[in-house]
Amino acid sequence: MTENETMTPRDFIRMAVEEDIRTSRFGGRVHTRFPPEPNGYLHIGHAKAMAIDFGVAKDYGGKCNLRFDDTNPAKEEDEYVQAIIEDVRWLGHDFGDTIFYASDYFDQMYAWAEQLVRQGQAYVDDLSADEIREYRGTLTEPGKNSPYRDRSVEENLDLLRRMRAGEFPAGSRVLRAKIDMASPNINLRDPVMYRIVHAPHHRTGDKWHIYPMYDWAHGLEDSIEGITHSLCDLGYEDHRPLYDWFLDALGIYHPQQIEFARLNLTRTVLSKRFLLRLVNEGHVRGWDDPRMPTLRGLRRRGYTPEVIADFLNRVGVAKANSVVDIALLEYCVREDLNERAPRAMAVLEPLKVVITNYPEDQVEYFDVPNHPQKPEMGTRQVPFSRVVYIEQEDFMEEPAPKYFRLAPGREVRLVGAYYITCIGVVKDTNGNIVELHATYDPASRGGATPDGRKVKGTIHWVSAAHALDAEVRMYDYLFTKDDPGDVPEGQDFMANLNPASLVILPNAKVEPNLAGTQPGDRYQFMRKGYFCTDPDTAEGKLVFNLTVSLRDSWAKVQQQ
RNA sequence: UGGGGCGUGGCCAAGCUGGUAAGGCAAUGGACUUUGAAUCCAUGUAUCGCACGUUCGAGUCGUGCCGCCCCAGCCA
Numbered sequence A: 001m002t003e004n005e006t007m008t009p010r011d012f013i014r015m016a017v018e019e020d021i022r023t024s025r026f027g028g029r030v031h032t033r034f035p036p037e038p039n040g041y042l043h044i045g046h047a048k049a050m051a052i053d054f055g056v057a058k059d060y061g062g063k064c065n066l067r068f069d070d071t072n073p074a075k076e077e078d079e080y081v082q083a084i085i086e087d088v089r090w091l092g093h094d095f096g097d098t099i100f101y102a103s104d105y106f107d108q109m110y111a112w113a114e115q116l117v118r119q120g121q122a123y124v125d126d127l128s129a130d131e132i133r134e135y136r137g138t139l140t141e142p143g144k145n146s147p148y149r150d151r152s153v154e155e156n157l158d159l160l161r162r163m164r165a166g167e168f169p170a171g172s173r174v175l176r177a178k179i180d181m182a183s184p185n186i187n188l189r190d191p192v193m194y195r196i197v198h199a200p201h202h203r204t205g206d207k208w209h210i211y212p213m214y215d216w217a218h219g220l221e222d223s224i225e226g227i228t229h230s231l232c233d234l235g236y237e238d239h240r241p242l243y244d245w246f247l248d249a250l251g252i253y254h255p256q257q258i259e260f261a262r263l264n265l266t267r268t269v270l271s272k273r274f275l276l277r278l279v280n281e282g283h284v285r286g287w288d289d290p291r292m293p294t295l296r297g298l299r300r301r302g303y304t305p306e307v308i309a310d311f312l313n314r315v316g317v318a319k320a321n322s323v324v325d326i327a328l329l330e331y332c333v334r335e336d337l338n339e340r341a342p343r344a345m346a347v348l349e350p351l352k353v354v355i356t357n358y359p360e361d362q363v364e365y366f367d368v369p370n371h372p373q374k375p376e377m378g379t380r381q382v383p384f385s386r387v388v389y390i391e392q393e394d395f396m397e398e399p400a401p402k403y404f405r406l407a408p409g410r411e412v413r414l415v416g417a418y419y420i421t422c423i424g425v426v427k428d429t430n431g432n433i434v435e436l437h438a439t440y441d442p443a444s445r446g447g448a449t450p451d452g453r454k455v456k457g458t459i460h461w462v463s464a465a466h467a468l469d470a471e472v473r474m475y476d477y478l479f480t481k482d483d484p485g486d487v488p489e490g491q492d493f494m495a496n497l498n499p500a501s502l503v504i505l506p507n508a509k510v511e512p513n514l515a516g517t518q519p520g521d522r523y524q525f526m527r528k529g530y531f532c533t534d535p536d537t538a539e540g541k542l543v544f545n546l547t548v549s550l551r552d553s554w555a556k557v558q559q560q
Numbered sequence B: 001u002g003g004g005g006c007g008u009g010g011c012c013a014a015g016c017u018g019g020u021a022a023g024g025c026a027a028u029g030g031a032c033u034u035u036g037a038a039u040c041c042a043u044g045u046a047u048c049g050c051a052c053g054u055u056c057g058a059g060u061c062g063u064g065c066c067g068c069c070c071c072a073g074c075c076a
Helices: A012-022 A044-059 A078-091 A102-118 A129-135 A153-164 A214-225 A234-250 A272-280 A295-301 A305-315 A326-340 A553-559
Strands: A031-034 A063-068 A099-101 A122-125 A174-177 A192-196 A210-212 A229-233 A256-260 A350-355 A364-369 A379-384 A387-391 A411-414 A419-427 A433-441 A457-459 A468-475 A502-510 A522-525 A529-533 A542-549
Touching: A012 A044, A012 A229, A012 A256, A031 A044, A031 A214, A031 A229, A044 A063, A044 A078, A044 A229, A044 A295, A044 A305, A063 A078, A063 A102, A063 A214, A078 A295, A078 A305, A099 A102, A102 A122, A102 A153, A102 A174, A102 A192, A102 A210, A102 A214, A102 A234, A122 A153, A153 A192, A174 A234, A192 A214, A210 A214, A214 A229, A214 A234, A229 A234, A234 A256, A295 A542, A305 A326, A326 A522, A326 A529, A326 A542, A350 A502, A502 A542, A522 A542
Parallel strands: A031 A063, A063 A099, A229 A256, A350 A433, A411 A457, A468 A542
Antiparallel strands: A122 A174, A174 A192, A192 A210, A350 A387, A364 A379, A411 A419, A419 A433, A468 A502, A522 A529, A529 A542
8 A cells, every 4th residue: 555545635725735845835844723612512514624634734744733712702611622622532633732722822912913003003993893884884885994093003002901901891992903994805894803801711711801803813823833724614715815914914924724615414404503502492402412413412323433534534625515415424334333333133113923832931042143244253142032022114914015024924034043934913902913923943943944945034033031121212314304404484494303303212122132231332233223322321221322224225115 | 786715427526737527425227145234246328507719639728607605793
């Protein structure tokens, strides 16, 4: 394998980075950063940004800083800082042993602000927020200068210092860059650099009464850390001129900002605001609900960091806004779990089957492989007895065409055990099937007969006398449409919420080998899907989450 | 009617200095099968948004047009 094959395929960002290395633009260095704001939990969209930020650094022997962009104390909390660190670690990204905080640079940023004031490139504006908006103009009309735009350097300096000292009420004044109120790029119409906020900061406490705006702060943070490539999403494309302007005005080290398209997934919403609503309005059980696209949700759902990395790798990096089919993500988990998940038998919706010709109190143990294609994963002993449970859907009193599971008079194989033939159906007074009677063929022991006859159906089972009770949580998409935002006028994505995104199966029966399972353990429940043990599992109470179902070609046949 | 981006098969996405369209997912057949899983084999007529133009030759260059996304927070 050549070195190239071990690297992520070249995308336009890597090509630009390679060019900069070739020309020694930054002395051949590559240093990126992942700058989350600690005001929420990370989701798979952030995972893409991280794959790029950390991935580029790794590919070129550089570094990537984990930096909290904590410039707005009103929204940020330490709780999020801890959660984000945990998630970044979980994904396995290497951020060295230093965690960076924008707030550590507040003194330096402030000094630079005074420099801009002294250079006549920043001024204190007394206009109200509403007035500033009015003066800004519109997309098609230029803005106009604030009456405070031409204050003297001395007055600006004095006012700025008093702003910092906390002499003025919140919102009464701002520091603005003096650029061009007529710029076609609205970001350049004298952007606000500092606003007055009297709120304690999670790290600096009550030291500050003014806090820097993103555009002013971000480039400075990058510059201070010696970042070479500041990778961000398309939304910042027209902020780049401003990023460049501040750095040039200050005459300090100047990184290159490059933008890429963020990740969008079908059946998924990824905006913090929407995710927050799902949680607050109780549509999910929390940020780590297995239906959530948050990293915590995916983790609890049974996804691995490797799967997420593989998925992101397949998605690629480009500048076109796109929506990735969630089927690709599911393909990635299935591929991974098919390799590593040991098989187990679990009957999700049990139907009792009495094997009438099987000795009353006999128990046999069958040696069942943990993985059909991987003998090295070993085998396990699965008990078999006279009464077993099979899946309700594996029996049809009046079998549909092409249905080749159990039906009256029909013979099927119980995986790894025996062939059984249904000889009777027991119903309750309402006509519901409550039990089946069957006979087994002793010659089919182990799942095959000497005469080599074939059975069309093979189903899974669990011995009633040995089964463990379990709760199985079946998950489906949170939304019923590929595009959750595809709603009638006046409605929002809540209109597409899937009422059946969580279906709890409280009476599942699983094989006894699952007794000691620990949260996070993953299995393939044969013929059903991949499942993982939920943290809600406790002594005497097993809880499993569906990670993803197996491909089901029978379901397709049925639909036709 | 301002500015910034993007537009390659159903969904992503390669395509570097022009030479005549990778790959993956999805879908569809079939083989195999003690998971209707996995695996294997096979299947795509893509007006490369459109139109002119340059050229022996354009997805790649030029011009014009169309469509979609983003920007008017003292959020990031």
